[in-house]
Amino acid sequence: MTVEENYRQIDENIRAACLRSGRRREDVTVLAVTKYVTVQTAREAVDSGILNIAENRKEGLIEKQDAIRDSRIVWHLIGTLQTRKVKDVVDRIDYFHALDRLKLAEEINKRKKTGKLKCFIEMNISGEATKHGISEEELDGFIDALGQLxxxxxxxxxxxxxxxxxxxxxxxVFRKLRRDRDRIRARKLDYAPCTELSMGMSHDYQIAVEEGATFVRIGTALVGNELRGN
Structure with a gap:
């Protein structure tokens, strides 16, 4: 199937999930995760009307941006970011989905030239040792520490x-994240409005939408994985 055909099916699934959960389709944004595909496939995603493009690594982000020069694209970095690479990407991205430590936040704040970077705090809700992110117990303290940035x-x-x-x-897992989001949102902090939920991937995005996801990160089911293992 083509990227456009995949997107049509994903859109139908999201619409159905929204209907089941009493939500509006326009409140869910699909990110095309292009880590494992070529520039040409990423361009097909854009041509299909997907204007939110997500990369996991600095190198992939810069490659796609340099090749696809389209001012309509909203660029997302969704993978772990080393502090030494912050300077290379901070003014290239619109959203960062993996803020998980204060040192990284301070480096972003130092390197950001103008405005504010829209950040998601990455949380390890499941407690798996292989996953990045802060725990639920650490969330409020981390939010407080970000107040001066x-x-x-x-x-x-x-x-x-x-x-x-x-x-x-x-x-x-998704329900717990939503409850954590709601708790922080209720604090009404100017620097942390915390209105969004980035959760759900190719195998579980429909459940994520039912549980309140506003951004779903879809790679394989949307654009494939032609470069995996290369």
Missing amino acids: EHISVVGLMTMAPYTEDKELIRQ
């Missing part, structure tokens, strides 16, 4: 659910 806006929370067939476990 004028170039960071905490727009929401992000997590990855376990890769499992246990749909109820996946749902519980």
